[in-house]
Amino acid sequence: MERPEIKTELPGPKAKQIIERDAKVMSTSLTRDLPLVVERARDVWVYDVDGNKFLDMTSGVGVTNVGHTNPQVVEAIKNQLDKFLHYIGTDFYYEIQVTLAEMLNDIRPFTEPARVFYTNSGTESVECSIKLARYKQRRPIFIGFMGAFHGRTIGALSFTSSKPVQRRYFSPMVPQVVHIPFPDTFRPPEGVMPEKVTDFVIWYLNRVFETVAPPEDVAAVLIEPIQGEGGYNVPPSDFFPRLKAELDKYGIYLIVDEVQSGMGRTGKMWAIEHFGVEPDIVASAKGIASGIPMGACIAKASIMDWDLSAHSNTYGGNPVASASAIETIKLLRGGLIDNARVVGEYFKSQLRELQKKHEVIGDVRGIGLMLAIDFVKDPVKRDFNTELRNKVEQEAFKRGAICIAAGKSAIRFAPPLTLQKEHVDVVIEILDDAIKAALG
Numbered sequence: 001m002e003r004p005e006i007k008t009e010l011p012g013p014k015a016k017q018i019i020e021r022d023a024k025v026m027s028t029s030l031t032r033d034l035p036l037v038v039e040r041a042r043d044v045w046v047y048d049v050d051g052n053k054f055l056d057m058t059s060g061v062g063v064t065n066v067g068h069t070n071p072q073v074v075e076a077i078k079n080q081l082d083k084f085l086h087y088i089g090t091d092f093y094y095e096i097q098v099t100l101a102e103m104l105n106d107i108r109p110f111t112e113p114a115r116v117f118y119t120n121s122g123t124e125s126v127e128c129s130i131k132l133a134r135y136k137q138r139r140p141i142f143i144g145f146m147g148a149f150h151g152r153t154i155g156a157l158s159f160t161s162s163k164p165v166q167r168r169y170f171s172p173m174v175p176q177v178v179h180i181p182f183p184d185t186f187r188p189p190e191g192v193m194p195e196k197v198t199d200f201v202i203w204y205l206n207r208v209f210e211t212v213a214p215p216e217d218v219a220a221v222l223i224e225p226i227q228g229e230g231g232y233n234v235p236p237s238d239f240f241p242r243l244k245a246e247l248d249k250y251g252i253y254l255i256v257d258e259v260q261s262g263m264g265r266t267g268k269m270w271a272i273e274h275f276g277v278e279p280d281i282v283a284s285a286k287g288i289a290s291g292i293p294m295g296a297c298i299a300k301a302s303i304m305d306w307d308l309s310a311h312s313n314t315y316g317g318n319p320v321a322s323a324s325a326i327e328t329i330k331l332l333r334g335g336l337i338d339n340a341r342v343v344g345e346y347f348k349s350q351l352r353e354l355q356k357k358h359e360v361i362g363d364v365r366g367i368g369l370m371l372a373i374d375f376v377k378d379p380v381k382r383d384f385n386t387e388l389r390n391k392v393e394q395e396a397f398k399r400g401a402i403c404i405a406a407g408k409s410a411i412r413f414a415p416p417l418t419l420q421k422e423h424v425d426v427v428i429e430i431l432d433d434a435i436k437a438a439l440g
């Protein structure tokens with residue numbers, strides 16, 4: 001069985017030097033929990049500059065869904081590189097971006113035909129989505145969720161709320177974004193039973209409608225179908241149908257942020273497809289182009305009918321990014337989404353076995369290959385065990401597994417969707433040892 005190989009102390013000598021240079025010239029705002037300096041990456045394996053080999057549980061944070069440096073994607077990019085790198089696709093035409101839009105239309109998670117606006121990142125897809133909703137609705141108010149992460153530009157940041165540090169000193173935000181609680185069944189609001197969490201959130205939404213946000217003035221609700229940075233929180237199955245029913249009463253749009261949960265990660269192309277409702281607008285990025293910066297706002301055609309020049313950019317639909325995205329979608333539909341479902345179920349079952357051995361694992365949650373374990377101090381009180389989580393992250397790294405945090409006390413698993421069951425066995429073994437070591 002192929003395994004991680006750790007040959008040096010971590011960070012190794014070359015990595016140490018680069019980290020020292022980085023510390024002098026890079027923005028001080030960047031969070032690097034693990035001292036990993038990447039030299040190359042293939043499939044589920046990442047190699048650092050000192051020759052250490054790691055099993056990747058992050059996909060570069062939900063980006064390389066088709067496996068690192070996938071040869072088919074690389075080939076498609078190389079072919080495009082020989083043709084042309086850029087020709088502003090928002091002012092002129094080229095076929096490859098049309099072909100990709102047609103493919104995105106084929107995979108849209110709603111019945112009505114779609115139109116596409118290309119972006120360069122997740123935050124820009126979110127900006128486009130909220131601008132589009134505001135423009136079409138001519139309504140000023142938005143609803144977002146506590147614990148959400150939608151990006152860092154001011155529009156998206158006005159919804160982001162997974163950590164105070166993301167917002168501190170950046171106000172004023174976009175006005176009239178009202179946050180309501182996310183339906184968290186593992187840590188429901190005090191006094192609310194887990195099975196009543198949807199009731200509570202819908203009650204709260206209606207209180208918001210009756211007080212600060214008259215529903216006729218609400219343009220849209222923006223939500224991650226599964227909260228990502230906030231902790232891989234999965235809403236209960238009755239939540240989206242009930243939310244959508246409330247929104248439909250007032251013609252409020254449902255915008256889903258699929259930047260992290262989309263592109264096959266959950267065993268369906270879009271995570272919202274697990275929940276039986278159709279969104280009006282989808283914000284996508286990360287996994288869409290396997291590492292070449294790209295995003296897309298995919299909306300119902302009847303919504304994306306704004307006037308000429310109302311919204312545009314320079315690099316949207318870049319031909320190299322489009323080539324990468326086309327190949328990525330082919331690979332996802334050609335078996336990787338199914339693999340995410342099958343291996344994801346196995347992974348989750350193995351995490352549950354691990355939970356039986358370690359009562360510090362309070363919760364195992366997620367769908368497909370978007371999974372997390374949540375560390376608690378006490379299994380009954382379910383209080384956040386941030387310190388232990390951080391130690392486990394470090395201990396797993398020392399043993400060759402790259403796992404990163406989500407929320408206050410969870411470790412997330414978002415590996416390439418090429419992951420196999422034998423890789424899962426290796427990770428579980430590493431986690432078992434890492435938890436024992438962290439517990440001392």
Ligand SMILES: Cc1ncc(COP(=O)(O)O)c(C=O)c1O
Nearest residue numbers: 121122123149150151228259260
């Ligand atoms: C759900 C979600 N939305 C938006 C973003 C922002 O994407 P980007 O960093 O590409 O701007 C992220 C990034 O982690 C995300 O997870």
